[in-house]
Amino acid sequence: MISMSSYGQLSKKEPIxxxxxxxLASLAAVFAAVTLAACGASKDDSxxxxxxxxKDNGKIVFGVKQDVPNFGYKDPKTNKxxxxxIDIANKIAKDLGVKAEFVAVTAQTRGPLLxxxxxxxxxxxxxxxxxxxxxxxxxxxxxxxxxxxxxxKDAGFKSVSDLNGKTIGVAQSSSTKTGLAALAKxxxxxxxxxxxxxxxxxxxxxxxxxxxxFSVDKSILSGYVDSKTEILGEGFAKQEYGITTxxxxxxxxxxxxxxxxxxxxxxxxxxxxxxYNLKDATAK
Numbered sequence: 165m166i167s168m169s170s171y172g173q174l175s176k177k178e179p180i181x182x183x184x185x186x187x188l189a190s191l192a193a194v195f196a197a198v199t200l201a202a203c204g205a206s207k208d209d210s211x212x213x214x215x216x217x218x219k220d221n222g223k224i225v226f227g228v229k230q231d232v233p234n235f236g237y238k239d240p241k242t243n244k245x246x247x248x249x250i251d252i253a254n255k256i257a258k259d260l261g262v263k264a265e266f267v268a269v270t271a272q273t274r275g276p277l278l279x280x281x282x283x284x285x286x287x288x289x290x291x292x293x294x295x296x297x298x299x300x301x302x303x304x305x306x307x308x309x310x311x312x313x314x315x316x317k318d319a320g321f322k323s324v325s326d327l328n329g330k331t332i333g334v335a336q337s338s339s340t341k342t343g344l345a346a347l348a349k350x351x352x353x354x355x356x357x358x359x360x361x362x363x364x365x366x367x368x369x370x371x372x373x374x375x376x377x378f379s380v381d382k383s384i385l386s387g388y389v390d391s392k393t394e395i396l397g398e399g400f401a402k403q404e405y406g407i408t409t410x411x412x413x414x415x416x417x418x419x420x421x422x423x424x425x426x427x428x429x430x431x432x433x434x435x436x437x438x439x440y441n442l443k444d445a446t447a448k
Contacts, residue, residue: 214416215260218284223262226253227269227277227286231363233387234440235289238268249287251436252306252407256423270362271337275299278410285420286408289384291339301417302406303424306433308445310399311343312382314370317394321377324398328353333366333375335359340380343401363388383442402445 218224228249229236235247245266257264267283274286278300292302313332315321324347334340336359348355358375360366366378367388377396378385381403385395407424409417427433437444 214284214413215419218260218262218416221262223265224253224257224260224285225265225267225283227274227283227288228253228266229270229288230268232289232384234383234442235387236287237387248307248436248440248442249289251439252424252427252433253287255427255432255436256420259423271335272361274408278408281410284409284413284416287405289381289405290408291381292404292406293339296408300411301409301414303408303417303421304428305404305406306424306427307383307405307437307442309381309383309403309405310445311340311379311401311403312385312399313396314367314378314385314388314393315376315396316370317392319376321396324351324396324400325353327355327377329356330376331356331358331374333358333360333369333378335363335366335380336361338380339403340401344379347400 212220228245229247230238230245232247236245236249237247238245250266253264253266267277269277269283269286269288274283274288274290277283278286287306290296290302292305296302313321313324313327315327321327328351332344332355334344334357341357341359344355344357358369360369363378363380363384366375366380369375370378370393378388382395382399389395407420409420424433427436
């Protein structure tokens with residue numbers, strides 16, 4: 165049986181308990197509102213297209229080469245990027261109403277940087293192949309080239325057959341080695357290979373005699389020709405370059421593809437390649 169004094173104490177506590185319940189209810193309501201707002205914001209953000217997000221950020225980040233004269237080259241004196249791929253990227257950024265930001269990539273790093281979303285797209289002499297299409301989106305080609313060989317003039321090499329049994333330097337993770345294997349089979353000859361990290365290293369290896377020839381796309385080789393070297397006339401393995409995006413980023417891929425198609429149809433792309441004396445392999 166509850167005594168009168170105990171009953172009095174309970175009566176005094178009742179208003180306090182009611183106030184506590186009201187406070188907790190208010191806090192719960194606030195928490196629910198904040199949670200819903202956050203969910204709504206997240207939903208709105210996730211529903212935005214890739215190009216809309218780029219516009220919100222005010223920039224589009226491109227992975228580009230820094231060691232390929234005429235395509236993507238970073239001047240060590242000015243730290244500025246130049247080349248036809250830089251011009252294309254800047255044009256795309258301008259049409260989007262944003263700034264183009266450049267991140268230097270190599271054949272080994274361009275894929276991982278895309279996968280990790282550190283770049284929005286890659287425009288870095290990235291050759292389109294059926295195998296790569298399984299992993300990435302590619303635009304229609306903005307430039308078509310063919311692979312070739314840079315050799316020393318005093319070596320006496322005049323044809324591909326002269327390179328039988330010789331050591332050919334290629335960039336790591338490039339598609340050149342695959343093309344060379346097919347060429348060797350076609351010619352009934354063989355090559356030794358030396359895979360090096362980048363083009364300047366390959367040129368140094370050629371100069372020092374560590375390799376007999378430096379093989380990559382001819383337009384890239386043209387940036388490394390000097391008074392003691394030359395590009396063999398014979399070429400092989402057509403190379404088509406496309407702008408690359410993450411496989412899941414289909415909206416941006418479609419936008420970039422339309423941009424390249426427009427640049428090709430209105431003649432602006434040809435003006436860009438002519439600026440660097442680049443001749444597309446498909447040009448008549």
